[in-house]
Structures are given as structure tokens and as C-alpha cells.
Amino acid sequence: MTQSTTEIFDQISDLMAPFNTKSINIKPDTSFATDLELDSLSVMDMLAAIEDHFDITVPLNILPDLETVGQVAEAVKSILEE
């Protein structure tokens, strides 16, 4: 079953809770570095949670291209569709 980007985004937003220490409202253009103030290690921990939730492989290689939550949702969608 294919999931829409919105459905994926909503699940990722839930998974972000432990990393959203400033309790900001997560939107697709919320950025990890500027808005959430996450360092690279925290972003990697977050990706691990996403991997296990969707049962997919998210290589660290794509990290430089992921600046916002929306971009992660897009990346997850394309991995799920592979």
C-alpha cells in the first residue's frame, strides 16, 4: 500500500517528539539545524527511529540533502516506493 507524503510526514512528526525539545510546531519547512537546533548526531538518531518505524534503510549518505522535516518525508516516500 502506498502512503502519501502527508501520511508519512504525520508519522515522522510523531517520531520527532523526543528530539523536539523546544516543543515547536513541526511543519514541512521546519529545519533541523536552525529551528530544532539539532546537531548532526541527533539527526542521525532521529533517522534511526525513522528506519525502524518504516522498516527501511536510510543511508547516512543522504544526510547532507536533508535540511527540513519535509525533505525527510519525501526521502522516506521515495525509499518506500523503491
Added chain:
Amino acid sequence: MTTDLFEKFQNTINDYNKLPKGELNPFTVSMDKVISPTEAIINGRKTILAGTNNYMGMTYNEECLKAAEEALRSFGTGTTGSRVLNGTYNGHKILEETLKNFYDVDHAIVFSTGYQANLGVIATLAGPNDYVVIDSDSHASIYDGCSMGNATVIRFAHNDPDNLEKRLERIRRKDPDAGILVVIEGVYSMLGDQAPIKELATAAKKHHAYVLVDEAHSIGVFGKTGRGVAQEQGVEHLVDFTVGTFSKSVGTVGGYCVSNHPQFEALRLVCRPYVFTASLPPSVVASANKALELIKDSNLRVKLLENSKRLNKGLADAGFNMGTTGESPIVAIIIDEKFTAVEYWQNMMLEGVYVNLAVPPATPNNLSLMRCSLSAAHTFEQIDYMLERFIKVGKKLGVLA
């Protein structure tokens, strides 16, 4: 306006500028004079060295000094070239033979640093169609080896065999024939915890993955003949590649990788961090060779772990929040706040004890640590002095009740 290339470092620069200048800056320590493996003069003050990774105290070993001096006189101050051009001397060949003998393996390659060994081996072995699977707490040299290579990089939860297995299963589902290299460390440098190599390597083997173990902090320290944690745990047969360094127990500088893979020597032709750098100076090679011979038959590791148990126990009994347990030569107390940790470090310096200030991102789980790496050369008197000063400063700063 064009971009200032340093703009991206502004946050780091701002943080750094909050630290005091001069002798109380933790990142500009300079040893005026080194007295022994355990003592130096820093800022005119006699200081016990409790954070220098000099596990065996080999830096002033008489036999190592003599070997280095002889090589220096006979072969000169440097090789001025790559191992594959003019930079391989008789000593480099002898050192590789010594390593083969030390590990009882078929092949050994010496690199110019431990960092380059990880960088070169990981980046070269795992190519564009392969996978590297690394522990989340991996050393920077492992992360950098991944960045330099072209493989797909996957990270598993620290020391968690089930988490590793899950990731290997996913890779195999998608890519049944891909080459996979799993990278772990014998001892993790910040909290001194050992990898459960048997469980991790068994998961790797189940999915036909190769296993690389970095024994940088465990060579000399663990195992009957000092080969490291894999020997200690009796699982060397599960390890395909062992990487290590000469800059800790061996008391000098340099790195190595050993393996029984029949094609291993091909790395000398294709591994860029091996090819495109100058080889180790002859004096370094000679002292490393002598130190390896000494480490193999030494019981210094017994004294080293006694020292670590003594300090770990003393600090735990005093009520510190411990990051370590005494299972390795690393001793670390957890300080709640980063700037308290800086202040702690400064006070320890004024008390004549050099320890490491370890703060994120070099540490796992965002921890700030006062970290010691002990030496077999430390006397119990020195250990007790460190303990007393740790407690004194802890009370002064309110870290201890």
C-alpha cells in the same frame, strides 16, 4: 557580497571565545617539559598526566629509546616519501613481520597514523556497490572513512546486536549479493565500554558480512598476549580485519591493519591514504617494533587495570556520577553542565592534575566528562593523589555534596 568561508564556523568560534584565554584554556595546553610517562611541567607547574593514552608508559622505555636512537642515527630523521616509492625501509618490513607474528595472521600493513588506517581501509574496502555498517558511537576516523568512500553507510545503535541484525536483514532483503563491512571498536574511548564482539560478529556472519574491529584503545591492554578485546573474548576467528594504532599502548605514532584475507596486500596498490603520504620515520618504526615485542610478554596490563579499578572505585565511593566502571583504563565522571566541566578541568590543572575535558559532539549521549586514560606507569600514590584532588574540586564546585 561573497561568502566568508569561515562564516559557517561562527557558532563554534563564539563558544570558544567564551573560554578564558591563557593557561586556563582547555584547548591550548602545552607541555613545557615532559619528565616521565606520568609527569610533565605545564605552565611552570609539576603536573600528573592522567589523560594521555600512554597505557603502558612506553614513551620512556629504555629499550624503545635505544632502538629509536640507533635507527635515527643509521637511517636518518625521515623517509621523505611514500611506502610505494622510496619510503619503505628495512625497518618497515620488520615492523610488519612483527605485527604478523603479534597477531598470528598472514598479512599486516603499516600506515602513518591510526586515523589514516581507518580512513584508508574503510574507504577503500567498501566501494560504490557495497555497504558499511557502523556503530553509532564510532570514532571520527570511522565516520570520516565512510565519508571518503563511496559505499552506502548505515549506522546501528551502540553495542546492540539486535539493532545491527535488523539493519543487516533490511540490506539483504534489498541487496542479497552486496559486499558488507561491519565496523566496531574493541573499546570505546570516551566511556571505556567494550563491544560484545561475539554477538555483533555472529550477526554479521549470519548475513555474510565482513567484520572490522578497531583495537586502538585495547591493543596491549586486553588479551593474553595483548592483542585486544577480540583475543580477550576468544573471538578472533570471527574478525576479518583488525585496525589499531601505535599512538597509545605502543607509545609512538602510526597505524596498522592486519588480516588473513588472501588478497589483503592489494590494499598497498589501491588505498590512497597508504599511497599518497610519507611513511613513518625510521626511529618511530624502530620504537614501535620494540614496544610490540615488549607488550606481548608483559604483565603491565594487570597493573594498568588495577590502577583503573582503584580510581574508579574511589570516585564511585566518593559519590561521583560515574561514566565508567573500571573495566578498561578509562576513568570518566559525568558533569551535568558543560561550563561546570570546563571549570572542573581548570581547577584540576591548578591542583596539578591533567585530565581530558570531553564535551559533545566528541562524547556519546551529549555527556560532559572529566576523562582520564590511566597508565601502568602510574603509582598507587599518584592514583590516590588524583582521587584526592577530584574530591577536593568536586566539593568546591558543588558537584559532590
